[in-house]
Amino acid sequence: MSGILAGKQILVTGVITERSIAYAVARRAQLEGATVVLxxxxxxxxVERxxxxxPQPAPVVELDVTDTPQLASLAARLxxxxxxxxxxxxxxxxxxQTCLGGGFPTAPWADVSTAMxxxxxSLAALAAACRPLLRAHASIVGLDFDATKAWPDYDWMGVAKSALESTCRYLARYLGPEGIRVNLVAAGPLRTVAALSVPDGTGIESDWAIRAPLGWDPQDREPVARACTALLSDWFSATTGEILHVDGGRHAVGA
Known part of the structure; x- marks a missing residue:
């Protein structure tokens, strides 16, 4: 099969429903020639359903990123x-939920630590678990949301995204000598199961539609899927530690 991921073997985490960004990436990766495991x-x-x-049924491997034995056995199970x-x-x-929807000042550390x-x-934990299988020139791509601003009701998840961005940069530093790239895609708000957990998600979404120079369709996951697929390919062979915004340009403009 031809395509920019022809012959590549890709692990995709986080597929929950057909509306998830991860599903859109898995689908696009297969259409571009990749073998995909979820x-x-x-x-x-x-998930198996x-x-x-x-396009091609994919195998599913169980993974709880907070379960140390599961992480330790991941490479063998793949x-x-x-x-x-x-x-x-x-x-x-x-x-x-204590960490969202205005709970920032009162969220207990136990819940905040779970979010973090x-x-x-988990980005670093996943990279470490898969390291024995990672080939030279492999690419790790994470999904992000703009962490440069304090968004309504996003609260500790916004802090976690800031930590994710820093984790990406440090992983890029440490894995770069092995030829492994680490990048993030900062997507605009999309209507996924995860987005439903943010109480005022529709408010952020409506703001995006107004302010994004290119406009923004919260139902269309394909632009994000294509960006992730491109970063997983060899097309960005000299790019690492980067945050690629796929948000209609909203991050670039003020009020």
Whole structure:
């Protein structure tokens, strides 16, 4: 199969439904020639059902990024499906409700630490778990949201995204000598299951539609999927530690 990911083997995390960004990336990666393996957390049967709706049904491997034994065994559990990895999509984020919707001043550390572990530290943990399989010139891509501003009700998830961006830069520094690239795609607001957990998500969404120079369609995940696919390919062979904005240009303009 031809395409910019022809012959590549890609691990995609965070597929929940067909509306997830991760699903759109997995689909686009397959259309560009990649072999894709998914990870699932919780009700694996739901992820497996979604995996069968891809252009080519994909295997699903269980992964809870807060479970040390699962991380330690990930490479071995991927072995039946791939003989190496050319790319990883990190699409994992979570914050307890106490950390969102105006709870910033009162959120307890136990909940904040969960948000930080799942949403930021997991990028480094996932890279370490997959390191034995990562080929030279492999690419790790994470999903981000603009962390340069304080958004309504985004609260500790915004802090976690800042930590994710810093984690990306440090991973780029440490993995670069092995030829491994690490980048983030900062997407505009999209209507996904994860977005529903942010109480005022529709307010952010409406602001985006007004202020983004190119406009913004919160239902269209394809621009983000294509950007992630391009970063997973060899087309950005000299780019690492970067945050690529796919947000209609909203990050570039003020009020």
């Amino acid at each position: 990870t699932g957390f919780g009700r694996l049967s739901l 979604v995996a069968r709706r891809l 072995d039946p499906h791939v003989d190496g990895l050319d790319g990883i999509l990190h699409s994992i984020a979570f914050a307890p 572990e799942v949403s930021a530290y």
